[in-house]
Amino acid sequence: MKRMIPLLLGLVAFAALTAFAQTTPTTPAPPKGNTGKIHGHVTNPTGAPQKGGTVVLVGVERAASGPGLSAQMGEKGVIQVDDNGDYAGEAAPGTYSVLYRNKDMKSGQAVDQIENVKIQAGQDTLQDIDMSRKEYIDKLPADQQKQLEELKKKNAEILKNNDVIKNLNNDLKIADQDFKDADNAHAAAIQALGPSASKADIEAKEAEIKTAKYTEVETLMLRDTKVKLDASVLWAKLGQAELLLKKYDEAEAAFKKAIEAEAAAKKPLPQNQGAANAGLGEIYARTGKVPEAQAAFDAAAKVNPPQAAFYYRNEAVIFFQVGNSDAQVAAADQGIKADPKSQPLLYYLKGQGLIGKATIDPKTNMIILPDDCTQALQMYLQLAPTGQFAKDAKDILAQAANSKTPKK
DSSP: OOOOOOOOOOOOOOOOOOOEEOOOOOOOOOOOSSOEEEEEEEEOTTSSBOOSOEEEEEEEEEOOOSTTOOOEEEEEEEEEOOTTSEEEEEEOSEEEEEEEEOTTOOTTEESEEEEEEEEOTTOEEEOOEETTSHHHHHHSOHHHHHHHHHHHHHHHHHHHHHHHHHHHHHHHHHHHHHHHHHHTHHHHHHHHHOTTSOHHHHHHHHHHHHHHHHHHHHHHHHHHHHHOTTOHHHHHHHHHHHHHTTOHHHHHHHHHHHHHHHHHSSSOOHHHHHHHHHHHHHHHHHTTOHHHHHHHHHHHHHHOGGGHHHHHHHHHHHHHHHTOHHHHHHHHHHHHHHOTTTOHHHHHHHHHHHGGGOEEOTTTOOEEOOHHHHHHHHHHHHHOTTSTTHHHHHHHHHHBTTOOOOOO
16 A cells, blocks of 8 residues: 555666767876866767766877878876766866767767867866757767657656656655544644543544545545556555545445556556455445455455455454444454464454353353353463453453453
């Protein structure tokens, strides 16, 4: 129920960059005397930051000295580009060609270059390298320009989808917090009204807080399920909110949507399937559909076995709340069978559900508990000797003619 929609992957990297031949470089020497700084951002042809690689500063190594001779150029500095596409470094004052080079490129090659960049002593020069500019794109071969357009379209869709996912994840965080706030509504009501407030006023305030929180979740999830129909977690949250608002028909439809979405998923998540089936089970239990409720809880346990005892415990609690002791005992037995140790409450719920089958000893007027009732209550006390219902279990056993409270 609490799984967030994984965020989608970011921009597709553009790898097919053209290499331009350069003159043979000389070994760069460290700048002497006063230096200037240079920094900037490298953007690839898709418009995304170009991660990694180097920015190379190429300056005049030797001026031309006669007709037909060209200047000898040499590398004067190599600066690393970080994962955000940023670079920063320093060099001796002068006029440079600024090159961007992929990490796998050899000296004498470059992806892009900017001419006549001046670095002055004591100053910081900004020089971006934007390979999405028209001048650069127009120089690419036709097949690379076509590939680039396709990548841009894909990236635009990914960015759009990422924005949607980001909004959905934010709404899920709000929903989770709303459910937590609703769980703490009683304390919030006392804080709002003061400890001297009447029980009726506190209960009314508590109900008001819960209704507001569940309604906000419902509103968010109704909107979000229209945006992403295949996200089971959104349908499950919607079903949970509507169940707690006692909108049983709407909740049933939402939980079924969650189950359908999981069935269609490439990698179904058992915890989501289990939670949705358990949600259906609660609806059916609270509306008197006992066989349907039992089938739904069985489905939850089957699809997510590690949580089987938890699901059956909740089923037993719900049947206890609606006053169906036979279904309560049956659910407790299922939970104990699934995991006899981790859910002590199951034993108490079984024992409590069997009290109605007790008889009276005509000689002593003491109750005679069914043997499995006695055993269940004793097992509860063994597993949870200081548990929430320990006193109640001891009192029941103390009043029975055929049972003894376990020794400490």
